[in-house]
Amino acid sequence: MSRPFSLSIAVFWAALAWAVAAPAGVTLDGDTCRQVFDNPRAEHIACRTGFRLDEATRAKLESSSFGLISDLACAADLTANRSDVLGRVRAGGDVALPQQEVRCRLTAGGDPVNVRFHLAPVVRIDKKSRRAVDARLGVRDLTGIPEPLATAVAEFLNSEPTLRKSLVGAANDILPNLPNR
Structure with a gap:
């Protein structure tokens, strides 16, 4: 797997697994990205996952939404340029990963509801140690459900x-394997 974009996808999926108390919090569904990541010559990354x-994670979401949301399944078409992601990582500091649109089907009051939001994770990388020290998800523009629930x-x-x-851990699993040049 190519390491530069691996950071992007690892951070992306760690971000989507926001409430995971145990590693089994989410299950990948409909993933076509592995084929693209395994091709180190692919400059443009475009896939679906x-x-x-x-x-347990559904229960946590239901509790956090005061019983209004009982399930959530999401999909995204991921796009990025491998060299852009690698350049950001090498620079260190706040590494803003490419914004992605995420489409989800949540269950609210027993009924399926389609929602969308933008995900733009940012990982802070210490320039000296080349280790991730902080991260934020960057969920915004949630549509498909009324305010104030959105x-x-x-x-x-x-x-x-x-x-x-999770974001910091995923980044630190990938960073040591990135090329230095």
Whole structure:
């Protein structure tokens, strides 16, 4: 797998797995990205991937939404240029990953509801140690559900404490394997 874009996808999926208390919090669904990532000559990355929540994570989401949302499954068409991501990582500091549109089907009151939002994760990389030290999700522009529920869901995603830890951990798993040049 090519390491430069691996950071982007690892951070992207760690971001989507915002409420994961255990590694089994989400299951990938409909993933076509592996083929693209395995081709180191592919400068333009374009693929589709998705996830479903496990029972414990669904319960946490339901509790956080005051019982209004009981399930969530998401998909995204990921696009980026490999060299852009690598250049950002090499520079260090705040590495803003390419914004992606995420489409989800959530269950609210027993009914399926289609929602969309933009995800723009930012990972802070210490320039000396080349290690990730902080991260944020960057969920915004959530549409498909009325306010104030849209704001509550976005705030839940952006403020979930295990998310930052997951993002930082995913980045630190990838960073040591990136080429130095």
